[in-house]
Amino acid sequence: MSKLSLRPCRQEQPSFLPVHLIFDFQRLDFHNKLFMEGLVCWVRQKVEKLRQSSCFQSKSDPYEKERKKLLLERGSLLLKEMITSCKDKCRCNPIRSISAREVLEATNNFDSHFHDSFYYKWYKCTLDDRPVLLKKYELDFENIAYRDIVISSQMSSNKNVLRLLGCCLEFSGPILVYEYAPYGALDSVVPSLSWKMRLKAAKDIANVITYLHVAFPRPIIYRDMDPSNIFLDKDFAPKLCNFGFSISIPEGESHVEDIVIGRLGFAEPDYVRTGFITEHIDVYSFGVFLLALLTGQKAIDESRPEGNEIIGKYVSYLLKDEQFSEIVDPKISEEDGGIYEEKQLQLAAFLKLALRCIEDRREDRPHMIDVAKELVKIERFTS
Numbered sequence: 314m315s316k317l318s319l320r321p322c323r324q325e326q327p328s329f330l331p332v333h334l335i336f337d338f339q340r341l342d343f344h345n346k347l348f349m350e351g352l353v354c355w356v357r358q359k360v361e362k363l364r365q366s367s368c369f370q371s372k373s374d375p376y377e378k379e380r381k382k383l384l385l386e387r388g389s390l391l392l393k394e395m396i397t398s399c400k401d402k403c404r405c406n407p408i409r410s411i412s413a414r415e416v417l418e419a420t421n422n423f424d425s426h427f428h429d430s431f432y433y434k435w436y437k438c439t440l441d442d443r444p445v446l447l448k449k450y451e452l453d454f455e456n457i458a459y460r461d462i463v464i465s466s467q468m469s470s471n472k473n474v475l476r477l478l479g480c481c482l483e484f485s486g487p488i489l490v491y492e493y494a495p496y497g498a499l500d501s502v503v504p505s506l507s508w509k510m511r512l513k514a515a516k517d518i519a520n521v522i523t524y525l526h527v528a529f530p531r532p533i534i535y536r537d538m539d540p541s542n543i544f545l546d547k548d549f550a551p552k553l554c555n556f557g558f559s560i561s562i563p564e565g566e567s568h569v570e571d572i573v574i575g576r577l578g579f580a581e582p583d584y585v586r587t588g589f590i591t592e593h594i595d596v597y598s599f600g601v602f603l604l605a606l607l608t609g610q611k612a613i614d615e616s617r618p619e620g621n622e623i624i625g626k627y628v629s630y631l632l633k634d635e636q637f638s639e640i641v642d643p644k645i646s647e648e649d650g651g652i653y654e655e656k657q658l659q660l661a662a663f664l665k666l667a668l669r670c671i672e673d674r675r676e677d678r679p680h681m682i683d684v685a686k687e688l689v690k691i692e693r694f695t696s
Contacts, residue, residue: 407466408462408466408469408477408478408479408480409478409479409490410479410480410481410482411440411479411480411481411488411490412481412483413481413483413484415440415481416447416481416483416484416488419438419439419440419445419447420436420438420447421438423436423449426449427497428497428498428541430541432450432451432457432557433448433449433450433451433458433486434448434449434451435447435448435449436448436449437493440490443493444493444495445478445490445491445492445493446475446490446491446492446493446494446544447488447489447490447491448488448489448490448491449484449486449488450486450487450488450489451486457557457558458486458487458489458557459487460556460557460558460559461489461555461556461557462477462480462487462489464533464556464559465477465489465554465556468521468524468525468556471521471524472550473517473518473520473521473550473551473552473553474521474552474553474554475491475492475494475544475552475553475554476491476492476552477489477490477491478490478491478492491554492546492552493546494544494545494546494552495545495546495547496544496545496546496547496549497544497545498540498541498542498543498544498545499514499540499541499543499544499545499551500539500540500541500543502545503540503605503606503609504609504642504644506549507645507648507649508645508648508656508659508660510549511606511607511645512606512659512663512688512691512692513551513692514543514551514606515602515603515606515663515688516685516688516689516692517550517551518543518551518553518599518602519599519681519684519685519688520685521553522535522538522553522595522599522681522685523681523682523684523685525559525595526592526595526680526681526682527681527682529561530564531561531562531563531564532561532562532592533559533560533561534559534560534561534562534569534590534591534592534594534595535553535556535558535559535595535598536558536559536560536574536575536580536584536590536594536595536598537555537557537558537559537574537575537576537598538575538579538595538598538599538601538602539575539576539579539598539602540602540605541576542554542555558574558575560590562590562591562592567591568589568590568591569589569590570587570588570589570590571588571590572588573585573588575598576612577612577613578601578611578612578613578623578624579598579601579602579612580594580598581593581594581597581598582673583675584597591675592680592681593675593678595681596670596678596679596680596681596684597670597671597678599670599681599684600625600666600667600668600669600670600671600678601624601625601667601670601671603663603666603667603670604624604625604628604664604667604671605624607640607641607642607645607660607663607664607667608624608628608640608641608642609642609643609644609645610624610627610642611624612624614627618630625668625671628640628664628667628668629668637661637664640664641660645660655694658694659691659692659694662687662690662691662694663688663691666679666684666687666688666691670684
């Protein structure tokens with residue numbers, strides 16, 4: 314599946330037409346500050362031109378007319394999401410448009426999925442003789458999917474982001490196709506990972522969240538930090554995905570307000586109460602992620618003592634009784650002949666950093682860039 318260059322659509326490749334729609338859009342000069350009404354008008358004209366294109370001449374597929382309609386409607390919605398997300402001259406990496414026929418053949422008509430959530434289902438399949446991961450959004454969550462496509466394409470050059478290869482807009486819910494990650498989601502394999510691999514995962518993902526916060530003209534808040542959103546490739550390198558809930562802080566503002574999204578236990582309590590979003594909510598969620606890696610436990614566990622079901626409170630409860638050995642995952646303690654001095658220093662520093670990230674007051678937490686730097690230092694304790 315090769316990347317698509319900016320060249321005219323050919324009749325023998327109708328499935329590439331939506332990508333032409335997406336990437337022709339990048340030629341616009343956003344700093345002309347055109348009115349949104351004018352941009353929407355431009356989208357409509359572009360869609361109408363595509364509707365009349367000879368690339369859409371009828372085939373034998375009885376559902377093709379409906380798929381054409383879906384493709385054109387969703388193509389314009391995706392384009393408008395790009396207008397919103399890319400107005401600060403953020404570049405999107407090229408992706409391929411994939412036809413409904415290719416998707417159905419690859420998934421055997423969506424025969425079986427290996428992972429699902431409230432919003433989408435994941436499939437492992439083969440496309441163009443290469444293994445890929447395919448994510449199918451449900452009908453009611455299209456706007457989330459379009460944001461996911463745009464930000465994933467912006468982030469795909471990052472080595473610790475699951476690379477978006479293409480998308481299909483010919484179904485009721487958009488479909489995203491990614492590079493293959495044979496070891497699946499991190500949440501299902503944490504207990505089998507060594508301490509060194511867990512520490513590397515924390516360091517690499519911290520760099521991705523930091524990039525979102527500082528590399529764009531307006532900070533992008535991920536707000537869905539969760540081990541199930543991190544996949545492991547053939548070398549166990551972590552790959553962050555699922556950017557549909559990400560949101561930018563408006564220029565000149567310190568926060569943005571939106572509906573509360575995120576997994577219970579990872580979402581910051583103040584955010585849950587107020588809906589106010591700043592970079593600090595990602596820091597909090599990342600702190601919970603660090604504790605999950607250190608303990609090998611879930612963010613919330615009803616079997617813990619009453620009042621300590623949430624992992625942060627549980628760890629604080631154990632620290633009061635100086636039960637440090639009870640906090641660390643026994644599998645970490647048992648590997649490589651137990652806990653030697655350098656490893657003990659790493660574990661203690663890792664725990665201290667995690668607890669700083671989940672401080673009650675936002676101003677008492679470090680910034681993600683400082684978290685990322687500290688994890689580099691921790692990793693070097695034994696290097």
